[in-house]
Amino acid sequence: xxxxxxxxxxxxxxxxxxxxxxxxxxxxxxxxxxxxxxxxxxxxxxxxxxxxxxxxxxxxxxxxxxxxxxxxxxxxxxxxxxxxxxxxxxxxxxxxxxxxxxxxxxxxxxxxxxxxxxxxxxxxxxxxxxxxxxxxxxxxxxxxxxxxxxxxxxxxxxxxxxxxxxxxxxxxxxxxxxxxxxxxxxxxxxxxx
Amino acid sequence: xxxxxxxxxxxxxxxxxxxxxxxxxxxxxxxxxxxxxxxxxxxxxxxxxxxxxxxxxxxxxxxxxxxxxxxxxxxxxxxxxxxxxxxxxxxxxxxxxxxxxxxxxxxxxxxxxxxxxxxxxxxxxxxxxxxxxxxxxxxxxxxxxxxxxxxxxxxxxxxxxxxxxxxxxxxxxxxxxxxxxxxxxxxxxxxxx
Numbered sequence: 003x004x005x006x007x008x009x010x011x012x013x014x015x016x017x018x019x020x021x022x023x024x025x026x027x028x029x030x031x032x033x034x035x036x037x038x039x040x041x042x043x044x045x046x047x048x049x050x051x052x053x054x055x056x057x058x059x060x061x062x063x064x065x066x067x068x069x070x071x072x073x074x075x076x077x078x079x080x081x082x083x084x085x086x087x088x089x090x091x092x093x094x095x096x097x098x099x100x101x102x103x104x105x106x107x108x109x110x111x112x113x114x115x116x117x118x119x120x121x122x123x124x125x126x127x128x129x130x131x132x133x134x135x136x137x138x139x140x141x142x143x144x145x146x147x148x149x150x151x152x153x154x155x156x157x158x159x160x161x162x163x164x165x166x167x168x169x170x171x172x173x174x175x176x177x178x179x180x181x182x183x184x185x186x187x188x189x190x191x192x193x194x195x
Numbered sequence: 196x197x198x199x200x201x202x203x204x205x206x207x208x209x210x211x212x213x214x215x216x217x218x219x220x221x222x223x224x225x226x227x228x229x230x231x232x233x234x235x236x237x238x239x240x241x242x243x244x245x246x247x248x249x250x251x252x253x254x255x256x257x258x259x260x261x262x263x264x265x266x267x268x269x270x271x272x273x274x275x276x277x278x279x280x281x282x283x284x285x286x287x288x289x290x291x292x293x294x295x296x297x298x299x300x301x302x303x304x305x306x307x308x309x310x311x312x313x314x315x316x317x318x319x320x321x322x323x324x325x326x327x328x329x330x331x332x333x334x335x336x337x338x339x340x341x342x343x344x345x346x347x348x349x350x351x352x353x354x355x356x357x358x359x360x361x362x363x364x365x366x367x368x369x370x371x372x373x374x375x376x377x378x379x380x381x382x383x384x385x386x387x388x
Contacts, residue, residue, distance in 0.1 A: 024218030025304070107300060107358075111218070151366070151374050158355035159348065165300075165355075166347065173344070181344050188381045 007045050009035040011059075014052040019100045023053055023111035053108060054116040060098075060105035061123040067094055072130040080138030081192055087134065088160060088186040093179030095163045102164035131156055138190060145191030156186055200238050202228040204252075207245040212293045216246055216304035246301060247309040253291075253298035254316040260287055265323040273331030274385055280327065281353060281379040286372030288356045295357035324349055331383060338384030349379055 003011075013034030017026040028049055032039040046052045071090040072083055095102045109117060131153045138144030146152040159182055167178070196204075206227030210219040221242055225232040239245045264283040265276055288295045302310060324346045331337030339345040352375055360371070 020303070022215050022217050022303070024215050026217075110213070110215070147377065148366075148374060151371070154359065155352065155375070155378050158351055158359070161358070162351035162355045166351070173341075178344070181341060182348070184340065185348050185382050188384065189378050191381065 006035065006037060006041070010037070010042060010045055010052065011056060014049075015056050015101050015104055018053065018056070018104045018108055023049070023104075023108045050111065050113055050116070053104070053111055054113070056101065057105055057109070057112060057116070057120050060101050061120055061127075064091070064094070064105070065123050065126055067091060068127050068130045072134055079143065080134050080141060081143055081187060084131075084134045084138065084156075084186055084190065085183040087130065088156065089179040089183035091160045091179075092163050092182040093175045095160060096167045096169070096175035096178055099164055099167045099169065106161050106164050128153055128157065135190070143192060146189075152190060155189055159186060159189075199228065199230060199234070203230070203235060203238055203245065204249060207242075208249050208294050208297055211246060211249070211297045211301055216242070216297075216301045243304065243306055243309070246297070246304055247306070249294065249297055250302070250305060250309070250313050253294050254313055254320075257284070257287070257298070258316050258319055260284060261320050261323045265327055272336065273327050273334060274336055274380060277324075277327045277331065277349075277379055277383065278376040280323065281349065282372040282376035284353045284372075285356050285375040286368045288353060289360045289362070289368035289371055292357055292360045292362065299354050299357050321346055321350065328383070336385060339382075345383060348382055352379060352382070 010031060014026070014031045017030045017034060021030070026049070028042050029039050031049070031052065032042050035042075042052075046055070067090055068087060071087040078086075109120065112120060132149070135144060135146070135149050135152050135156075139146070139149060144152075163178065163182070167175075169175075173181070203224060207219070207224045210223045210227060214223070219242070221235050222232050224242070224245065225235050228235075235245075239248070260283055261280060264280040271279075302313065305313060325342070328337060328339070328342050328345050328349075332339070332342060337345075356371065356375070360368075362368075366374070
C-alpha cells in the first residue's frame with residue numbers, strides 16, 4: 003500500500019470514529035491525509051468504499067486474532083482457550099479503540115453487498131466462541147442456561163469495550179483484557195474463580 | 196405534547212436509529228411525521244434540538260427505571276436489588292431498542308452543553324449500580340477484583356443489548372432480562388447460581 007493510500011485510511015478511520023460515517027465529508031478525509039479532495043477518488047471510488055476497506059481489514063485482523071487465540075492450543079482446556087480468546091480480543095479492541103469503534107458501530111452505513119461480506123466474518127468470529135462454549139459444556143467445565151445467549155453475552159463484553167474505552171483510564175488495555183477474561187469464565191459458570 | 200410534536204419525535208427517533216444523526220435530514224424527519232420541513236422548525240430550532248429532546252427523555256426514563264428498580268426495596272439484599280435492576284433495565288432496553296440505540300450511540304452528535312447534561316444523568320445511573328455493588332461487597336455477598344470495573348462490565352451487559360437486539364430472535368425481551376440478571380450475579384461472584 004502506498005503512503006498516500008495508508009494516510010487516507012488512517013484519516014478516514016479517525017474521522018468516522020469521531021463524527022460517524024455520515025457526518026464525515028470527503029473533504030475532511032482529504033484534509034486529514036494532507037491531499038486534495040480529488041486525490042481521494044484516485045484511490046477509492048466513494049466514501050463508502052473507504053469504510054468498506056477499513057471494515058474489511060478490521061474484521062480480517064479480528065478473525066485472525068480470534069482464530070489464533072482460540073485455536074493455538076486445541077489440546078488446552080476450553081477454560082484456557084476462552085480465557086486467551088477474551089483476553090486477546092479485549093486487549094486488541096482497547097488498543098485499537100478508534101478503528102474498533104468504526105468496525106463495530108458503522109456497519110449500517112455499508113452497502114448491502116459489503117455488509118453481507120462483513121457479517122459473514124462476524125459469524126465466523128461467533129463460531130469460534132460457540133465452538134469453545136460447546137467443548138466446555140461437553141467436558142462439563144462450563145455450565146450455562148443457554149449456549150447461544152452465552153455467546154451473545156461474551157461478545158457484548160468484548161465489543162462494548164470499543165464504545166467506552168478511551169485509553170485515559172486507570173487500567174491498561176492488557177489489564178482490562180485480564181479482568182474481562184476472568185469475567186468471561188464467571189459467566190460460563192467455571193468454578194473456583 | 197401535541198400530536199404533531201409527538202409524531203416528530205417518533206419520526207426523528209426512527210430515522211436517527213436507522214441512518215444515524217448525521218445521515219438523517221430534516222426532510223426525512225418531516226416526511227416520516229407527515230408534515231412539511233418548515234413545520235419541524237415550529238417545534239425545534241435545529242435537528243440537534245430534536246436529538247437532545249429524545250436523549251433527555253430517554254435518559255430521564257432510564258434513570259427513573261433504574262432508581263425504582265434499585266431502590267424499591269432498600270431492605271432487600273444487594274443480590275435481589277441487582278437482579279431486579281439488570282432484569283428491568285435490559286428488558287426496557289430491548290423493548291425500546293430503537294430509541295435505546297439513539298440514546299446510547301448518538302451521544303457524540305449532541306452539542307457540548309447538551310452532552311454535559313446527559314452525561315450527568317449517565318453518571319447517576321452508574322452511581323445506582325455502584326451503590327449496590329458497594330453494599331454487596333460490604334455484606335460479603337459479592338466478590339469482585341475491582342468494583343469500578345465490575346460496574347463498567349455490568350453496564351456493558353445492559354447497554355450492548357441496544358446494539359444487537361432487534362425483536363426477531365428466539366427469546367423475548369423479558370427472557371433476555373432474566374438471563375442477563377443471572378449473568379450479572381455471576382459476574383459479581385454470587386455463589387450457588
